[in-house]
Amino acid sequence: MRDLTMKHLLQPHPEEPAQRASRRMDTRPGLAAILRDARKSALLRMRSELFYILSAPLLLLPLSIGAAHAHALLDHADPRVGNTVKSPPRTLSLWFTQNLESAFSTIEVLDSNGARMNVGNASVDAADRKLLRVPLKVLPAGTYTVKWHVLSADTHTTDGNFTFHVAP
Numbered sequence: 001m002r003d004l005t006m007k008h009l010l011q012p013h014p015e016e017p018a019q020r021a022s023r024r025m026d027t028r029p030g031l032a033a034i035l036r037d038a039r040k041s042a043l044l045r046m047r048s049e050l051f052y053i054l055s056a057p058l059l060l061l062p063l064s065i066g067a068a069h070a071h072a073l074l075d076h077a078d079p080r081v082g083n084t085v086k087s088p089p090r091t092l093s094l095w096f097t098q099n100l101e102s103a104f105s106t107i108e109v110l111d112s113n114g115a116r117m118n119v120g121n122a123s124v125d126a127a128d129r130k131l132l133r134v135p136l137k138v139l140p141a142g143t144y145t146v147k148w149h150v151l152s153a154d155t156h157t158t159d160g161n162f163t164f165h166v167a168p
């Protein structure tokens with residue numbers, strides 16, 4: 001405690017102007033005042049260190065939340081994921097959780113032999129940039145795999161796949 005007191009009196013910390021001011025006004029600082037002063041400065045320093053230690057993970061928190069929210073995930077599809085449809089759809093539509101960049105967002109529809117069943121490239125809907133669509137060939141009964149790869153407006157890419165079935 002004495003060491004701390006001496007150090008404090010010899011090298012007043014510039015970030016503690018309130019304490020310096022109070023010491024200046026104290027014309028005859030008694031032992032009690034010096035001890036109180038030292039205790040206060042130690043507490044202040046401890047508090048500021050604690051603040052930095054505790055705030056570091058809090059500063060990183062919004063970054064991880066932001067990253068998790070920013071990715072474009074598949075919200076729903078038509079035909080629906082895993083569903084069996086009675087009549088073959090002429091268009092596959094995928095709705096995502098984020099706006100998409102058309103040039104780097106693709107859909108591939110493959111039949112059970114791996115043959116490509118989409119006609120041309122997928123395109124983002126002009127009015128709803130979360131909607132990606134691709135025209136389909138006339139699909140015979142069977143199972144189809146949809147592979148999608150999208151670039152969201154925040155420059156993150158995500159991909160995924162699912163199947164749907166056309167009933168015989």
Ligand SMILES: [Cu+2]
Nearest residue numbers: 070071154156
């Ligand atoms: Cu993202």
